[in-house]
Amino acid sequence: MSDRIASGILIAIAVAFIAMAISIQPSTFSDPLGARWVPILIGIFVIGAGIALLVQPRSTTRWPDRKTASRLLLCLAGFVAYGFALNPLGFIVATTLAFALFAMLFRGTPLRALLAGAVFSVACYLIFSVALDLYLPTGRVFAGWF
Amino acid sequence: MELLGPLLGGFQTALTPQNLLFAFLGVFLGTMIGMLPGIGPINGIAILIPITFALDVNPTTMMILFAGIYYGSQYGNSISAILLNVPGTASSVATTLDGYQMAKRGRAGPALAMSAIASFVGGTLSIFGLAFLAPLLAQWAIRFGPAEYFVLIIFTFTTISALTGKFFVKGLLATGIGLMLATIGLDPGTGVPRYTFGLLPLYDGIDFVSATIGLFAVAEVFLMLEVTRAGGEVRTAIGRAMISVKEFWSSFWVMIRSAVSGFLVGVLPGAGATIAAFLAYSNEQRWVDKEGTFGEGDIRGVAAPEAANNAAVSGALIPLLTLGVPGSGTTAVILAALLALNLNPGPLFISQQPDLFWGLVASMYIGNVMLLILNLPLVGLFIRILLIPRWVLVPGVAVIGYVAVFSVNSSVFDLMVMTSLGVLGYLMRKMNIPVAPVILALVLGPLMETNLRRALALAQGSWTVLFESPITWVLWAMVIASVLLPILTRRTPVAAMGPSAESAEEEDAPTLND
Numbered sequence: 001m002s003d004r005i006a007s008g009i010l011i012a013i014a015v016a017f018i019a020m021a022i023s024i025q026p027s028t029f030s031d032p033l034g035a036r037w038v039p040i041l042i043g044i045f046v047i048g049a050g051i052a053l054l055v056q057p058r059s060t061t062r063w064p065d066r067k068t069a070s071r072l073l074l075c076l077a078g079f080v081a082y083g084f085a086l087n088p089l090g091f092i093v094a095t096t097l098a099f100a101l102f103a104m105l106f107r108g109t110p111l112r113a114l115l116a117g118a119v120f121s122v123a124c125y126l127i128f129s130v131a132l133d134l135y136l137p138t139g140r141v142f143a144g145w146f
Numbered sequence: 147m148e149l150l151g152p153l154l155g156g157f158q159t160a161l162t163p164q165n166l167l168f169a170f171l172g173v174f175l176g177t178m179i180g181m182l183p184g185i186g187p188i189n190g191i192a193i194l195i196p197i198t199f200a201l202d203v204n205p206t207t208m209m210i211l212f213a214g215i216y217y218g219s220q221y222g223n224s225i226s227a228i229l230l231n232v233p234g235t236a237s238s239v240a241t242t243l244d245g246y247q248m249a250k251r252g253r254a255g256p257a258l259a260m261s262a263i264a265s266f267v268g269g270t271l272s273i274f275g276l277a278f279l280a281p282l283l284a285q286w287a288i289r290f291g292p293a294e295y296f297v298l299i300i301f302t303f304t305t306i307s308a309l310t311g312k313f314f315v316k317g318l319l320a321t322g323i324g325l326m327l328a329t330i331g332l333d334p335g336t337g338v339p340r341y342t343f344g345l346l347p348l349y350d351g352i353d354f355v356s357a358t359i360g361l362f363a364v365a366e367v368f369l370m371l372e373v374t375r376a377g378g379e380v381r382t383a384i385g386r387a388m389i390s391v392k393e394f395w396s397s398f399w400v401m402i403r404s405a406v407s408g409f410l411v412g413v414l415p416g417a418g419a420t421i422a423a424f425l426a427y428s429n430e431q432r433w434v435d436k437e438g439t440f441g442e443g444d445i446r447g448v449a450a451p452e453a454a455n456n457a458a459v460s461g462a463l464i465p466l467l468t469l470g471v472p473g474s475g476t477t478a479v480i481l482a483a484l485l486a487l488n489l490n491p492g493p494l495f496i497s498q499q500p501d502l503f504w505g506l507v508a509s510m511y512i513g514n515v516m517l518l519i520l521n522l523p524l525v526g527l528f529i530r531i532l533l534i535p536r537w538v539l540v541p542g543v544a545v546i547g548y549v550a551v552f553s554v555n556s557s558v559f560d561l562m563v564m565t566s567l568g569v570l571g572y573l574m575r576k577m578n579i580p581v582a583p584v585i586l587a588l589v590l591g592p593l594m595e596t597n598l599r600r601a602l603a604l605a606q607g608s609w610t611v612l613f614e615s616p617i618t619w620v621l622w623a624m625v626i627a628s629v630l631l632p633i634l635t636r637r638t639p640v641a642a643m644g645p646s647a648e649s650a651e652e653e654d655a656p657t658l659n660d
Contacts, residue, residue, distance in 0.1 A: 002576075002577055003577065006573075006577060006579075007319075010319060010322075010323070013326075014322075014326075017326055017341075020340075020341060021340070024333075024338060024340060025338060031335050031336055031599060031603060032599070032602045032603055032606070032607030033335075033598065033599045033602050033603075033607075034335075034336070035333035035335060035336050035338040035340060038329065038594075038595045038598065038599075039326075039329045039340065039341075042322065042325045042326055042329065043326075045318075045322050045325070046319065046322035046323070046325075046326065049315055049318040049319045049322055050319065052315045052318075053315050053316065053319065056315075058312075058313040058315065058316060058578070059312070059313070059577070059578050061576050061577050061578075063576070064372050068371070068372055071371055072368055072371055072372070075367065075368060075371055076368075076565070076569065079364065079544075079561075079565045079568065080562070080565060082548065082561075083548075083558050083561035083562055083565065084558060086552065086558065086561075087558065095545055095548075098541075098544075098545065098548075099541045099542075099545055102367070102540060102541035102544055103537045103538065103541045104537075105371060106370075106371070106536050106537035106540050106541070107537055108535070108537030108538070113537065116537075116538055116541075117541070120538075120541075120542060120545065121545070124545060124546070124549060128197075128549050128553070132197060132200060132201065133200060134196070134197070134200050134549070134553040135553065135556050136549065136552070136553075137556075
């Protein structure tokens with residue numbers, strides 16, 4: 001069933017993909033193929049492979065139960081929140097919190113998770129920002145502090 | 147052909163302090179990356195790309211580092227295979243069969259030693275192959291025009307679709323997904339924006355670092371959340387990591403044969419180290435296993451896959467360096483890094499960049515010696531890394547992946563692209579759709595389109611140009627063969643290897659043997 005649903009979604013995406021390719025403006029360059037034909041061919045290819053899977057599904061997928069699924073969603077929310085927290089909170093605070101959340105999802109105890117997160121984020125900051133000179137945000141909330 | 151002169155020059159390049167340091171860093175990190183389930187050479191290299199760019203090291207040093215990670219991981223992956231029955235990367239799945247049995251019988255020390263020695267034999271023998279075959283192939287490939295390149299890339303797509311994963315049609319779908327992602331951004335021919343939805347960050351296309359870390363590292367975090375069991379207990383009491391002279395000679399020809407076959411399999415696009423290891427294992431089982439002891443802790447069952455998967459790495463570098471057309475996910479990421487530095491691997495690459503090529507070859511000899519030392523007397527130290535609890539390890543990898551993606555453009559948008567692709571990678575892996583073809587198609591898609599359009603432009607728009615030269619006929623025949631074989635036999639090589647190969651979905655995917 002999962003195979004059928006996935007191929008259905010992919011076919012729908014590929015149809016939209018082709019429709020968008022057709023509406024690509026032809027350029028003034030004299031290029032025999034233009035910008036739209038390769039995407040159209042790719043779309044046709046995906047539709048073909050999608051139909052092959054749709055008519056003959058290959059395997060069944062065991063999806064996680066409700067409890068595991070909620071942990072997965074929490075993990076995903078953690079990834080998204082981490083990205084948006086990076087600039088306002090700064091690398092060290094955001095990383096400590098994200099690390100602690102992930103660590104607790106993998107059954108670390110809260111206190112140890114927070115502690116490991118703090119140590120890890122400071123170590124990363126020292127390695128990547130101080131030693132390797134990569135840009136990591138210090139955080140808007142700390143703007144006036146330093 | 148003159149080999150000694152350029153090779154000596156290569157040693158001059160490889161022996162500079164900076165290159166020695168990066169070779170050591172590469173093999174050291176490679177051993178660790180290979181050993182830890184959940185992170186393999188492909189995301190290891192992707193994480194290091196922004197860091198090496200920021201350090202502004204020269205391309206030769208960068209290649210020495212990345213190659214070190216690639217072949218170093220083939221040493222490390224057997225450590226967890228033997229001690230935990232969990233392959234560090236998919237290419238050591240075959241090593242678990244006899245390696246873990248040996249460890250269970252208290253022979254972990256000899257198993258680790260055999261794996262290190264076989265890796266060394268496979269690694270060093272195959273570098274000869276690389277040094278010898280690459281210049282020859284380059285000379286031959288000078289005749290490749292845009293039409294030939296286009297068909298060659300199609301061949302790479304069909305073989306990787308057929309050889310990774312259990313179902314050919316799912317491999318094709320993965321390639322299609324990668325090609326669709328590759329069209330996002332400004333069209334390479336005319337500069338028209340495609341599929342950007344008016345979002346400025348998409349004009350440059352999907353960044354391959356974000357894509358690789360998302361599809362492999364982030365997806366792996368999700369997958370590991372589902373797995374509660376984490377293999378057996380770590381055996382830290384391994385005894386002395388040594389084998390007897392008798393054991394060495396019993397495996398001698400096994401290693402030589404496996405190195406040769408592994409190297410040749412590695413050259414083929416799509417096949418790579420996992421298939422090389424399984425092929426060597428089943429060949430040796432047929433050839434030398436007269437008593438039927440393979441699978442019950444036979445030391446030759448460790449020697450065969452370990453010699454083969456290391457040899458396959460050197461083989462995989464050949465199409466990357468001489469044609470500019472990589473055959474696996476990891477080599478595709480290395481190509482993307484080279485392209486980002488405005489280096490275009492191809493038939494003239496070795497003659498234009500002799501320092502890079504011969505320096506790399508020489509550094510691989512040095513790196514293999516370093517690895518032998520790291521993996522024989524010092525293996526006891528590495529084993530302690532396996533004691534790091536998962537609740538520290540997994541968040542650590544996730545955070546380092548985040549830093550790497552963020553440091554490319556300092557863009558939160560890239561982080562969201564990475565996270566979305568992490569979800570995509572999770573769904574694909576759950577459904578037995580291989581992920582490596584997505585990366586390969588993402589990197590090769592623009593090259594495919596450019597070559598097709600160039601070929602058609604040169605031929606005034608006539609499609610027959612794709613079928614005119616004898617080289618294209620051979621390549622089309624190979625395309626047809628790679629499409630027909632899995633359809634006619636109704637199974638892909640990975641599926642044919644039986645249930646033990648199930649987690650060997652793609653060459654570089656980090657796997658948990660759950």
